Every structure is written in structure tokens, then in C-alpha cells.
Amino acid sequence: MVNPLRRIQSANPLLPIHAGILVTFALIPVWFRFKPSPGPFDALYSTGFLIFWPMVWTVAWWLILRLPGFGAFRRDRLRCIWALILLLLSCWAFLSWSWAYTRAFRPAVAIGGALPFALTALFALVIACAGPRPRSIIKVLIVGMIVSSAIAGWQVARQGPVNLGFLGEFNINPDNSGVSIVQVGAVRWLRPYGLLPHPNILAGYLTIGLLCCVVGILSERRRIRWISIAVFLFGLWALMLTFSRSAWIGFAAGGFALLPYLWSRLKMRHLRLTLIAFGISVIVAGSLFVVLYKPFLAARTGEGDESVELRSISDRVVYNEMAYRAIAYSPIVGVGMSNFPWIASYYLSLTTFDLRGQPVHQILLSAWSELGVVGYVLTAGALILGVEIALRTLRQETNPDRLAQAAMLCGVIALMLIGLLDHYPWTLLHFQVAWWGLLAAAGQQPLNSTRDSPSAT
Numbered sequence: 001m002v003n004p005l006r007r008i009q010s011a012n013p014l015l016p017i018h019a020g021i022l023v024t025f026a027l028i029p030v031w032f033r034f035k036p037s038p039g040p041f042d043a044l045y046s047t048g049f050l051i052f053w054p055m056v057w058t059v060a061w062w063l064i065l066r067l068p069g070f071g072a073f074r075r076d077r078l079r080c081i082w083a084l085i086l087l088l089l090s091c092w093a094f095l096s097w098s099w100a101y102t103r104a105f106r107p108a109v110a111i112g113g114a115l116p117f118a119l120t121a122l123f124a125l126v127i128a129c130a131g132p133r134p135r136s137i138i139k140v141l142i143v144g145m146i147v148s149s150a151i152a153g154w155q156v157a158r159q160g161p162v163n164l165g166f167l168g169e170f171n172i173n174p175d176n177s178g179v180s181i182v183q184v185g186a187v188r189w190l191r192p193y194g195l196l197p198h199p200n201i202l203a204g205y206l207t208i209g210l211l212c213c214v215v216g217i218l219s220e221r222r223r224i225r226w227i228s229i230a231v232f233l234f235g236l237w238a239l240m241l242t243f244s245r246s247a248w249i250g251f252a253a254g255g256f257a258l259l260p261y262l263w264s265r266l267k268m269r270h271l272r273l274t275l276i277a278f279g280i281s282v283i284v285a286g287s288l289f290v291v292l293y294k295p296f297l298a299a300r301t302g303e304g305d306e307s308v309e310l311r312s313i314s315d316r317v318v319y320n321e322m323a324y325r326a327i328a329y330s331p332i333v334g335v336g337m338s339n340f341p342w343i344a345s346y347y348l349s350l351t352t353f354d355l356r357g358q359p360v361h362q363i364l365l366s367a368w369s370e371l372g373v374v375g376y377v378l379t380a381g382a383l384i385l386g387v388e389i390a391l392r393t394l395r396q397e398t399n400p401d402r403l404a405q406a407a408m409l410c411g412v413i414a415l416m417l418i419g420l421l422d423h424y425p426w427t428l429l430h431f432q433v434a435w436w437g438l439l440a441a442a443g444q445q446p447l448n449s450t451r452d453s454p455s456a457t
Contacts, residue, residue, distance in 0.1 A: 014068060018132040020058030024123065025140045025437065027051040028430045029148045029205045030195050031168035043108035046116035046429050055123045055433070062126045069129035072445060078392070079443070082385040083125050086436070089378040090118035092371055093337040100336025101343045113338025113370075116429040123433065124440035134404035134441050138212045145209025146231060149238035152192035152202060156241050159190045168195045182243050182296045189296055191243050201424050201431070203247030206239040208411040208434060211254045215404050217278055218265055225274045232278075233285050240289045243300045246421035247414075254414035261406055316361045316421070322347050323360040326369040334372035338427070363419035363426040383416070386436075389443035399446040408442040 012018065027050055037048025046052050062068065074080055093114035097103065100110040131137075151169075154162045161172050174181050174190040180199050181188045191199035213235065216228030239247060265271045290297060322344040326335050335343050345357030360366055368376040390409045394402055415435045419425045425435045 013065070014130050014132075016061040017058055017065070017068070017126060017130050018136070020054045020061060021123075021127060021131055021437075022136060022140050023054040024051060024058065024433060025137055026144055027054065028141075028434050029144050029202070031170075031197055031430070032195075033168065041106055041109055041112065043111040043115065045112045046119075049429055051430055051433065052116070052119070055119050058126055059119070059122045062130060067129070073129045076445075078385065078389055079128065082382060082389060082443075083128070085378055085382045085385065086121045086124065089371075089375065089382060090114065090121045092375055092378060093117050096334060096336040096339075096371060096375075099330075099333055101339045102336065106342070109338050109342065110336040113427075117337070117432060120429065120432040120436050124436040127437055127440040128444060131441055131444055134401045134408060134444060135215070137438075137441055138215050138404050138407060141209050141212045142216070142231065145206055145212070145235045148194045148202060148205060148209075149235045151194050152206075152238040152241060155190065155192040155194075164195060169193070170197060182300050184295045184299050192238070192241055196430075198424075199242040200244045200246060200422055201428070203239055203242035203244030204250070204415065204418050204422070204424065204431060205434070206235055206242070207247050207251040207254065207414045207418070208438070210235050210239060210251060211258065211410045211414060212404075212407050214258055214261070215407050217274065218261070218271065218403060220270075222270075222274075225271075229274070229278050229281060233281055236282065236285055237289070240286075240293075243296065245300065246418045249421065250414035250416075250418035253417040254410040257410045257413050258406065261403060315355060318348075318353055318355060319344065319358065319360045320362060320365065323362070323365040323369045327365075327372075330372060332372045332374065334368065334370045334375055337370050340366060340369050359423035359427045361421055361423050363416075363423060366423055366426045382436075383439075386439040386443060387412070390439065393443050393446065396446055401444075401446065405442045405444065408438045412439045412442060 030050065032050040033048045034050070038044040073083070094111065096114070097107065097110040100107070102109045151162060151164065155172065159174055161169055163169075165171070170193055172179050172190060172193050174188045180191045180193070182191060183189070192202060193199055194202040194205075196202045196205070210232060213228050213232040216224050217232065219225050219228065239251065262275060266275055323340065325347055326340060326343050329335065329343070341357035341359055343357075344360070348355050348357060360369065364376065364379070367379040371379075387409070390405065390412075393399060394406055394409070396402070399405070412435060415425045415431070415438075425431045
């Protein structure tokens, strides 16, 4: 009797690679760390995350199978330049160890920051060469959004953790100092964390999942369309509950980028009713949220005088100023990968601010302050070329995955907008995967190309 797994593997020789990629995307919203594992300032800190190992698996199998898809990839000059820039950025991050601000007393900090970024770059290259169909990634992200939304809703209902610490859930009590809340008067209302370390980070993941739902909403199958609308509304409510201003802005930007696809479908008779119902339901859900949470919205959007929100805004201004000082200190090569919090701590020690060093909440300032103008140019170049490759792919009329890849590109755009107000797309392994992995998937060669041939090396 033929082994079922072997039969599947013979039908898809890239199964180990595809499995590793899909598992990695599934683990983006899971902050699980092995115990014991290296500390936060160790060179191997990132190896403690569960998500690290399916990434290693993916890259290893790509090498074992002798670089499937790389032959077709290298014949595309623009894709080659993009990959080269991304890999050069990884090498530059490693090299920054030699001049890093902490090289004398914490030499492992720069290596610890460069290692996950380098692995992410290789992971993105594997996706670009031999990744699964974009629709498969979309499905994984939507399922992850549903699970994360359910956990978020449960945490809000309990106003505390839901006993999922074995998956990485933090002990979130709104009465504890340092837990993210929205405060109105004496009321401290817990913002949901999901299985991630901050509500803003959960909101970033939900944003990606919501944009992916558009693929189902525009499906040719009526049942899938209505189920997708229900799933979208479920995730949208969870996103609103996070009260993440940066994610709201990112979601609006990603949704705006998707409008041409939605507008063009209004001309199709069988989709018109679905899209009208979708638009009305989103307006109703948003209005209901405003009515139910008006005092918290007023506090969060700055209409009130709540000290928590004013402190959040002022802190960002301070860290931006520290970033400009770090850039002035070393404009060409930067202060070293992941070294900004350390030099920020030094600058803060010279002030009266009651703050500790942490990343600047702006990804481009992070790139410039840590890796200098060289790193800034490489980062911008990789983003610009990656977006151009994705747009070129979307212009191919015969591409059967255009809508899925458009949703992924809009997810990347959302993360870029979020990155103007938050740091996690630059600093956290999980969202480095989301950012660069989705960009690579959005620019994949269509199925009718030689990309899918394992022997195309």
C-alpha cells in the first residue's frame, strides 16, 4: 500500500518547503518561547522563539532540494537586484557589530539583532523562488486572524488573561503598572493582547488578516462571499477593540489601496449586492463601536486630557528626538543593529525624563539610526524594488492569483504605514517575517511560469 504522505510528496516535490512557509506564517501571532532559552541580550535570543525553527526548516529544505525555482528567479534582473539588496542589508547588519555602540560591554546585541533579520531575508528569498500559492498563505493568515480575534474578545470580556500562558500569553492585569489600557477617569479598560506582547502588535496582525479577507469577499462562490463578510466583521471588531491608532491608520491605507479591486467588481451583477451589503455592514459595525465605546475613543484620540494617552504621544516625540541625536552621532554607519535602545538610554540619563531606552517608533528612523545612511538606502531600495516587482506581477492579466497578491501587497503597505508610528515591523522577528515575507509572496512569479518547476535551477 502506498504511503499517503509519499503520494502527496510525489505530487508536490516542494511539500517540505511549502509546509515550513505556511507553518511560519501561522506562527506570526504566537509569542511562544522555549524554556530555557537565551536572554534578550544574547546573540542567539531569536532561537528561543518557536517561529524561528520552521524558518530554519524552510531554508534548509530549499538548500537540500538544490535551490528549486532559483534558475527562473535569477533570469529576472529586477528580482535579482531586490534579493541582492536584501542580502546586503543583512550582511551590513552583521558587520555593524564591529562598530556598534555596545561592542565594548554587550557585543552580542548587534549579532542578536542581525541574526533574525538575515534569516528573514533568506526566508523571503525562498518564498520568491519556491513559495506555495499565494491563496494558501492567505488562508493561513485568515485562520490566524479568526483565532487571534477570538482570544482578543475573550480577554476583553474577562478583562484579563485567559489561561493561555503555555502558548505565550502574557499575564495582563489592567490594575498592574505597564499593562496597556485605555483610561477614562478611574476606569482602566484592558486592551487585548492576544498571544503577542502588546495590543498594537496584535492589531498589526489583525490588519493583515482583514485585508486578506477581501479575497473571499470577491469570490465567485456566493457562500464563500457571505462567510468572508462575517469573518471580516469579526476581525474588524477585534481590531477596533485594540484601540491601536497606528493599526487603524495602516488598515485605512491598505483598504484604500484595495479600493480599485472592489470598485471594479461593482460592475459585476453577481457581486454588486454582496459588496453593497459589505459596505453597509462595515458602516453599521463602526457606528455601533463608536456608540458603545465613545468615552474610550475620546480618550484614545486625544479629545480628553487623560495622562496615559498624553504620555504615549509625548514619549514618541522624545524617542524621535533621541533617534536624530543618534543619527548625528554616527550618520554613515549608524550605532549598530538593535543598539538604538542602548544609546537612547544614555541620552535619557542626561535628561529628567522618566523613560527607559526602547526602539524609536518609526521604522525608517530605526534603520537610519542603527545602520546609518547605508542601511537606510538599502532598506528603502529593498522596499521600493519589492513593491515595483509586486506591481509588475499584478499587471499580468493571466495571473490567476492577482487578487491574493494584491491583498498581500496591501498588507505590506499597511505595515509600512504602521511603521511610521510603531517599531515592530523592524524590530520583531514575527513581523519581519510578515513584512518581507508578504512582499516576496506578492511578487511571486505566476503559476504559469517556470517558478513552479522544481528543476528550474
